Amino acid sequence: MTYDLWYWNGIPGRGEFVRLALEAGGIPYRERAREPGTDETTLIEDMQSARKHPPFAPPYLVAGKMTLGQTANILLYLGEKHGLAPDSLEGRLWVNQLQLTIADMVAEAHDTHHPISASEYYEDQMEEAARRARVFREERIPKFLDYFERVLGGPDRWLAGGKDWTYVDLSLFHLVDGLLYAFPKRMGTIAAHYPNVFALHERVTALPALQAYFASGRRLPFGEGVFRQYRELDAA
Amino acid sequence: MTYDLWYWNGIPGRGEFVRLALEAGGIPYRERAREPGTDETTLIEDMQSARKHPPFAPPYLVAGKMTLGQTANILLYLGEKHGLAPDSLEGRLWVNQLQLTIADMVAEAHDTHHPISASEYYEDQMEEAARRARVFREERIPKFLDYFERVLGGPDRWLAGGKDWTYVDLSLFHLVDGLLYAFPKRMGTIAAHYPNVFALHERVTALPALQAYFASGRRLPFGEGVFRQYRELDAA
Numbered sequence: 001m002t003y004d005l006w007y008w009n010g011i012p013g014r015g016e017f018v019r020l021a022l023e024a025g026g027i028p029y030r031e032r033a034r035e036p037g038t039d040e041t042t043l044i045e046d047m048q049s050a051r052k053h054p055p056f057a058p059p060y061l062v063a064g065k066m067t068l069g070q071t072a073n074i075l076l077y078l079g080e081k082h083g084l085a086p087d088s089l090e091g092r093l094w095v096n097q098l099q100l101t102i103a104d105m106v107a108e109a110h111d112t113h114h115p116i117s118a119s120e121y122y123e124d125q126m127e128e129a130a131r132r133a134r135v136f137r138e139e140r141i142p143k144f145l146d147y148f149e150r151v152l153g154g155p156d157r158w159l160a161g162g163k164d165w166t167y168v169d170l171s172l173f174h175l176v177d178g179l180l181y182a183f184p185k186r187m188g189t190i191a192a193h194y195p196n197v198f199a200l201h202e203r204v205t206a207l208p209a210l211q212a213y214f215a216s217g218r219r220l221p222f223g224e225g226v227f228r229q230y231r232e233l234d235a236a
Numbered sequence: 237m238t239y240d241l242w243y244w245n246g247i248p249g250r251g252e253f254v255r256l257a258l259e260a261g262g263i264p265y266r267e268r269a270r271e272p273g274t275d276e277t278t279l280i281e282d283m284q285s286a287r288k289h290p291p292f293a294p295p296y297l298v299a300g301k302m303t304l305g306q307t308a309n310i311l312l313y314l315g316e317k318h319g320l321a322p323d324s325l326e327g328r329l330w331v332n333q334l335q336l337t338i339a340d341m342v343a344e345a346h347d348t349h350h351p352i353s354a355s356e357y358y359e360d361q362m363e364e365a366a367r368r369a370r371v372f373r374e375e376r377i378p379k380f381l382d383y384f385e386r387v388l389g390g391p392d393r394w395l396a397g398g399k400d401w402t403y404v405d406l407s408l409f410h411l412v413d414g415l416l417y418a419f420p421k422r423m424g425t426i427a428a429h430y431p432n433v434f435a436l437h438e439r440v441t442a443l444p445a446l447q448a449y450f451a452s453g454r455r456l457p458f459g460e461g462v463f464r465q466y467r468e469l470d471a472a
Contacts (some may be wrong), residue, residue, distance in 0.1 A: 115347075135356075
């Protein structure tokens with residue numbers, strides 16, 4: 001079965017966490033909103049079409065007759081179905097728990113540039129963004145990275161502790177990638193405190209299973225999504 | 237086995253979604269941070285103690301040797317283990333997906349009064365809160381409630397579509413309860429558009445399995461948690 005992944009075209013966004021799992025797992029999928037002749041309207045119409053389990057927002061994955069929404073929920077399914085998560089229930093719940101913690105940080109990263117409204121321009125909430133970004137840089141980035149550093153426990157470990165990567169390692173890689181893009185000064189200042197997190201980032205970057213994807217041009221550059229490069233929101 | 241639930245004492249907060257499932261499921265648990273002689277420090281020390289799978293934040297549930305964090309993850313476990321979710325994988329993923337959508341709205345509801353920083357006083361972010369709350373009232377509440385109304389599809393339905401409630405029905409009940417507390421004027425204005433959502437709220441309120449809990453005094457009143465009653469943040 002080839003999965004249909006639906007996500008906004010043009011940005012990595014939350015869709016990228018799903019893409020990385022599909023790509024690293026060698027799982028066939030089509031990215032429907034990036035096919036020729038489709039645009040944002042195609043996606044919105046598909047999302048609002050009658051179906052048993054409608055998604056609230058992209059990304060969503062169509063797996064035969066089943067539609068799955070919510071990034072962490074899609075990954076929970078792919079992890080179990082395609083061996084991208086531990087076999088045990090305890091291991092799968094642990095990976096899901098970590099994924100949800102990553103999702104929380106992703107939402108906070110988004111709100112640094114849109115603290116008032118996702119539907120208003122950044123330029124109309126710049127002052128609030130400056131305040132929120134400062135708190136994110138100074139309090140929230142260390143709090144989350146301290147946690148992942150502690151969970152990893154060593155520079156050669158995967159988050160779930162086994163000998164193979166799981167989908168949440170790919171997600172932490174992408175989260176760190178996004179933080180490096182959006183907050184390069186801040187990340188430069190604190191990087192030395194997180195050797196385990198940065199070692200994981202390096203190992204996922206070098207993962208053989210992802211090299212074809214990285215070389216393909218399918219991995220979209222950061223831009224107008226969750227992680228944005230507004231210089232005034234970054235500081236050492 | 238009696239579960240240990242750890243959550244901040246004194247507020248319903250995110251812990252309430254777990255409590256409702258435990259209570260309605262008739263599942264034995266101890267609320268550790270509400271036992272005599274414990275305080276916030278007890279909780280923080282326990283949370284930071286060495287364990288295989290440390291939680292990032294409360295609530296977390298200790299189930300024998302296993303510790304589970306993240307509200308939706310705890311509920312995923314309880315739902316499967318205690319029959320509070322559908323038996324099928326598809327059904328369980330659907331309930332998890334809806335729970336994550338509720339979690340998204342809960343996070344947004346929290347940010348109406350703390351749009352800049354959870355660690356700063358409301359009084360120091362009142363202007364930003366007023367802006368964010370307006371967007372939440374006018375755009376976000378309708379967007380989320382439209383979705384749940386559509387998913388329900390009728391005034392006598394449960395979210396997962398079966399003949400019995402699942403844990404996500406309890407969560408939607410509590411979400412609506414919180415919105416009614418925090419935004420009474422706004423909810424009064426729009427209630428008539430959401431007959432299915434409000435019918436579900438009524439049915440959970442009357443659920444036989446929850447009456448002992450409601451009468452016990454264990455269900456904490458709203459106050460300083462996710463849902464707060466700041467009159468200036470509400471409007472019709």
